[in-house]
Amino acid sequence: EAGVAQSPRYKIIEKRQSVAFWCNPISGHATLYWYQQILGQGPKLLIQFQNNGVVDDSQLPKDRFSAERLKGVDSTLKIQPAKLEDSAVYLCASSLALWTDTQYFGPGTRLTVL
Amino acid sequence: ELKVEQNPLFLSMQEGKNYTIYCNYSTTSDRLYWYRQDPGKSLESLFVLLSNGAVKQEGRLMASLDTKARLSTLHITAAVHDLSATYFCAVDYNQGGKLIFGQGTELSVKP
Numbered sequence: 001e002a003g004v005a006q007s008p009r010y011k012i013i014e015k016r017q018s019v020a021f022w023c024n025p026i027s028g029h030a031t032l033y034w035y036q037q038i039l040g041q042g043p044k045l046l047i048q049f050q051n052n053g054v055v056d057d058s059q060l061p062k063d064r065f066s067a068e069r070l071k072g073v074d075s076t077l078k079i080q081p082a083k084l085e086d087s088a089v090y091l092c093a094s095s096l097a098l099w100t101d102t103q104y105f106g107p108g109t110r111l112t113v114l
Numbered sequence: 115e116l117k118v119e120q121n122p123l124f125l126s127m128q129e130g131k132n133y134t135i136y137c138n139y140s141t142t143s144d145r146l147y148w149y150r151q152d153p154g155k156s157l158e159s160l161f162v163l164l165s166n167g168a169v170k171q172e173g174r175l176m177a178s179l180d181t182k183a184r185l186s187t188l189h190i191t192a193a194v195h196d197l198s199a200t201y202f203c204a205v206d207y208n209q210g211g212k213l214i215f216g217q218g219t220e221l222s223v224k225p
Contacts, residue, residue: 042202
């Protein structure tokens with residue numbers, strides 16, 4: 001079974017530029033999550049989708065971050081404009097359903113903002 | 115606000131020794147997860163604990179959950195170098211998949 005796919009794996013940008021990350025969840029997984037993991041910390045949930053609807057985006061900085069999951073499969077996370085403090089690894093995870101016990105994580109995208 | 119605290123944050127062990135990592139959380143939940151993360155890698159699911167008193171074991175690792183004490187433990191038996199990694203516990207905040215992670219415990223097992 002193929003795992004969660006993410007691209008790109010690494011990205012370096014200047015502050016105030018924009019950037020987008022892509023995630024393809026495990027086939028058949030209805031729930032998709034985006035996490036931000038700052039170096040030395042645990043992941044922090046940014047947004048949670050069930051199919052193509054948003055379940056929770058309470059920790060998403062909506063003035064600069066946006067996410068969508070068109071057709072309930074792939075998802076993109078965008079940052080515009082980026083700040084220095086956005087430097088982190090952005091992890092995508094998926095699970096069969098909201099109440100399913102395990103979230104499976106992708107390899108992540110490491111973002112460096114200069 | 116739910117807080118999840120792990121201790122210790124850093125653990126240096128000798129091979130063959132036993133140790134326990136603790137995960138405390140601040141509000142009611144009966145779903146707790148343990149993940150492993152190797153340097154530069156993503157998170158790998160280790161255990162899912164879904165009820166009070168749940169105990170799961172895989173190889174040299176055993177996890178347990180006490181929902182009344184709001185405490186989970188990850189016990190390492192006879193550590194080997196391959197267990198060196200960062201271990202995270204995560205609590206399901208609302209039974210709907212919103213995971214709140216601890217800070218992680220960086221484990222180093224030395225010969």
